[in-house]
Amino acid sequence: MAVTAQLVKELREMTGAGMMDCKKALVETDGNIDKAIEVLREKGLSKAAKKAGRIAAEGLVQLAFGEGNKVAAVAEVNSETDFVAKNPEFVQFVDDIAALALATDSDNMGQFMELDFAGEGTVKDVLNTKIAKIGENLNVRRIHKMATDGVVYTGYVHAGGKIGVIVGIETEATAEEIQVVGKDVAMQVASMNPKFVDENQVDQAWLESEKEIAKQLLLNEGKPEAMLERIIPGKVKAILKEVCLVDQKFVKNGDLTVKQYVDEAAKELGKTMKVVEMVRFEVGEGIEKKEEDFAAEVAKQMAK
Numbered sequence: 001m002a003v004t005a006q007l008v009k010e011l012r013e014m015t016g017a018g019m020m021d022c023k024k025a026l027v028e029t030d031g032n033i034d035k036a037i038e039v040l041r042e043k044g045l046s047k048a049a050k051k052a053g054r055i056a057a058e059g060l061v062q063l064a065f066g067e068g069n070k071v072a073a074v075a076e077v078n079s080e081t082d083f084v085a086k087n088p089e090f091v092q093f094v095d096d097i098a099a100l101a102l103a104t105d106s107d108n109m110g111q112f113m114e115l116d117f118a119g120e121g122t123v124k125d126v127l128n129t130k131i132a133k134i135g136e137n138l139n140v141r142r143i144h145k146m147a148t149d150g151v152v153y154t155g156y157v158h159a160g161g162k163i164g165v166i167v168g169i170e171t172e173a174t175a176e177e178i179q180v181v182g183k184d185v186a187m188q189v190a191s192m193n194p195k196f197v198d199e200n201q202v203d204q205a206w207l208e209s210e211k212e213i214a215k216q217l218l219l220n221e222g223k224p225e226a227m228l229e230r231i232i233p234g235k236v237k238a239i240l241k242e243v244c245l246v247d248q249k250f251v252k253n254g255d256l257t258v259k260q261y262v263d264e265a266a267k268e269l270g271k272t273m274k275v276v277e278m279v280r281f282e283v284g285e286g287i288e289k290k291e292e293d294f295a296a297e298v299a300k301q302m303a304k
Helices: 004-013 019-028 031-044 045-051 088-103 122-136 179-192 206-219 225-243 257-271 296-304
Strands: 058-065 072-079 141-145 151-158 163-171 255-259 271-282
Touching: 004 019, 019 031, 019 072, 031 045, 045 271, 058 151, 058 163, 072 151, 072 163, 072 271, 072 296, 088 122, 122 141, 122 225, 141 271, 151 179, 151 271, 163 179, 179 257, 179 271, 206 225, 206 271, 257 271
Parallel strands: none
Antiparallel strands: 058 072, 072 141, 151 163, 163 271
């Protein structure tokens, strides 16, 4: 029986195994889908679908840089446990995903998952194979590529891959010349988690929401409504100093803002430097983690 693309697709949907694994199983069984399922089960490859519902909130963030650091990418891949996040095969997989993110032009995850992965099938195929082999649910959660003309990128990875930061500096200097400054600023982003680079990049809807919150707090404190218009600008300025990277106090020297630190370094180098971009990925942020009760789980298994 001929092994058609439709047959491969059907087997893949039934088992959750990778496309190439499904094709090989069908070829091995002369197109018999029931026997192909057995082959995949014997190889442990049909288990991927069963693991898909389990929460993957651990994992790693990895960075990748192109020639001269003129382009950069960051990727987050999740696992269920921190133990698997340290698995050499998983670590290599995350490295490869970051490298592929660097080579693509879109952050669209649907498109990314259909890209070829080193001739081994699509990213989705290889992911399913890793799930079956490693034994945990895994998830290529997000990627982001940066490639603005005139910008040089540097980065910092914290806590073995728990936080990854890329900072873009507009400059004529080389990556080597701004390496120290770039890493310092990236470490600032990792530790202080600013929302925006500067006031020009502040989301206005977010700012209006913050103003309303500030007004309500002042009213709750008993401040007359007539006074709010005079008080709010000062409150907003204080908020912006906290959430804008360049206006934050520099963690390595509280006497300077981040902008002042970068300006001083630029003056010493003799070349202009301006922080214009940043991205910060933290493993599992925004994912609701399931609280495990180990004792209850054991009791549940014993009762079966």
